[in-house]
Amino acid sequence: MSLLVAKDLEVKFKTNDGLVSAVNKISFSLNQGETLGIVGESGSGKSQTVLALMGLSASNAVISGSVKFDKEELIGMPIAALNKVRGDKISMIFQDPMTxxxxxxxxxxxxxxxxxxxxxxxxxxxxxxxxxxxxxxxxxxxxxxxxxxxxxxxxxxxxxxxxxxxxxCRPKLLIADEPTTALDVTVQAQILKLLKELQNEFKMATILITHDIGVVAGACDRVMVMYGGSAVESAAVDDLFIYSHHPYTKGLMAATPRVDIPSTRLQAIPGEPPDLSNLPRGCAFAPRCAFTLTTCAMQKPTLKNLDKENTHLVACFYTQQRLETV
Ligand SMILES: Nc1ncnc2c1ncn2[C@@H]1O[C@H](COP(=O)(O)OP(=O)(O)OP(=O)(O)O)[C@@H](O)[C@H]1O
Ligand SMILES: [Mg+2]
Incomplete structure (x- = not known):
């Protein structure tokens, strides 16, 4: 049964330079005891997604959509009730313990x-x-x-x-926002192993945020890849590593060293992340994508199923068209 269901979660920030679209209508769900990895480069909206559901967004944030946790709506929940949920049923670990x-x-x-x-x-x-x-x-x-x-x-x-x-407090949901980024590689591996061990022991669901797609491999059940504030691909972790579909996910994979594939040169993704106060009309990744169609500049792709089981979703016109024609 789903412990957490986010539907069309949107976070916009009012700034002097206009509206910043940090999270664009994201939907995802998490079952009891399951681990969801959220992956994407810096500024892709990973932290703002979870801060919004914890009611911890900055005061200039405008939030819409719905996040149901244990059947209770978190968005717009009065602060006293939210305080009971936070720290009691949902806990968060941040990147830098000293802060x-x-x-x-x-x-x-x-x-x-x-x-x-x-x-x-x-x-x-x-x-x-x-x-x-x-x-x-x-x-x-x-x-x-x-x-x-x-x-x-x-x-x-x-x-x-x-x-x-x-x-x-033995939370039902643990959110870990880049919990190992400030640590060296050996300690990082120890902490990830510890998180997995504790998760099995306490049977809690976990959201693990990282910019390193390699980290999710051993640690998560499902992965949601974010780009420019939108979810671009969502799949079971094994599926994603066997076959990623979105050109951005493929780019992340090609930029990550793998021990299961003979050594090849790591590829950087060309171009710059999008300006969130001036997102393109179509797909935010289109300016950096090698597979653009005419539609990509005109419309925003939404997540669509690639399989009957509804487990692998991709927001990419090129991929959707390619798989329809196979
Ligand atoms: N209070 C704010 N006002 C305006 N923009 C903001 C505010 N807080 C965050 N943002 C913007 O929202 C976007 C998403 O930020 P977020 O912190 O979610 O990124 P992230 O994916 O967690 O990145 P990182 O890997 O660097 O932690 C960024 O472009 C950031 O500058
Ligand atoms: Mg962050």
Whole structure:
């Protein structure tokens, strides 16, 4: 059953230079215990998509569409009700733990706070559970290290503390926005492995945001690729890696090193990302695309099924036409 259903979610920002279309009518759903990867280059609207559903968009944002979580509508939900959902049923981990952890509070204070606020736990009970959670994220000597301040931990350990904090209330949905980008490759792999392990243990759904399509391979069930604020392809992760259809997804794949394919030269995608305050009338990727048809400059493509099971969707006139004619 779907835990989260987003329909036509749209985020526009009012600025002095006009309206910035950050997220354009995105629809997706997530089942209980499932992991959805959101992939795309910088500025493609990944963070704004999840910030909008968390009610955390900037004050100049205009949001429309619907996001149902556990059958409750999140868009337009009064702040008191939203606060109950956030931190209790939905948690978020951000890219840089130092900006999310309070440098003046011990790790114990920060971990316990959620349980004391959301679960009415006593201080002693919250402490016991916080130590348990630090153990679960593999922080050695958790009993003593819980008394330390964030700066006394290494980058990778701080990210583990952040994950522990996000999981304290056992959320049904965890949103991880580039949780490993600030870490070196080895620590990145450890954190991704830990997230997967915890997800299996706690049976929570996860949205994993990354600009690195390689990261989603082992970590996600489904992937949504975003470009210029729109979803351009959505598929089961294995499907996408076996056969990606959208020229942008193909470009991302060609720009990513793969261990399963003999070494070839990595290809950069030519051209620049689109200006979101002045998106082209047609497909936003058309100016960078090698396969444009006349329609591509005239109309915006929408996601269409490529298979009967309705599991592989692509927003590309060229692909849709090519597959119709095979
Ligand atoms: N308050 C705001 N006012 C105007 N534009 C904004 C505002 N906040 C974000 N944007 C714009 O929205 C667009 C989408 O931003 P978003 O943060 O979702 O990108 P992203 O895909 O998460 O990129 P990154 O990989 O760099 O984190 C960007 O062009 C950004 O400049
Ligand atoms: Mg972002």
């Amino acid at each position: 999310s952890l309070n440098p003046y509070l011990t790790v114990e204070n920060q971990l316990s706070e959620t349980l004391i606020t959301h679960r009415n736990c006593s201080k002693a009970e919250a402490r016991r559970k916080a130590i348990e959670m630090l153990d679960a994220v593999h922080i050695p000597d958790a009993k003593n290290r819980i008394k330390l301040y964030p700066h006394e931990f290494s980058g990778g350990m701080r990210q583990r503390v952040m994950i522990a904090m996000a999981l304290m």
